[in-house]
Amino acid sequence: MRQRVPTPALALLLTVLAIGCGDDAPTNPPGGGGGATIQAFTNTIGINPDTDGYRVRVAGQGVNRTENVGPVDAVTFGSLSEGDYTVSLEAVAGNCIPDEAQVTFSLTEASPRLISFRIVCS
DSSP states (O other), X not given: OOOOOOHHHXXXXXXXXXXXXXXXXXXXXXXXXXXXXXXEEEEEEESSOXXXXXXXXXXXXXXXXXXXXXXXXXXXXXXXXXXXXEEEEEOOOTTEEESOSEEEEEEBTTBOEEEEEEEEEO
């Protein structure tokens, strides 16, 4: 004798199978950019560090995104299109000096870009 599967369980099973099979649609949403990535690192040294951290801004190719980052931390910006970008370190305390506060470069999908900000506080 065959056992009957309840209707809600069958509907759930079919939903899971449909999601798992996919439809070969692009993984990036339209206008959402490609798969290029920027990762920004902060490394704060010295006395009286800026304990509340900083903001890292990525601007370019229609993108203007900001993330908070700690004194010794990292943040990743993904799903970016290829092209020219500027990464800026913002909200730095007056007693702290970054080695550079802004970096401009050309980003390609094949080469994720790593940016390191070294900040010295006195």
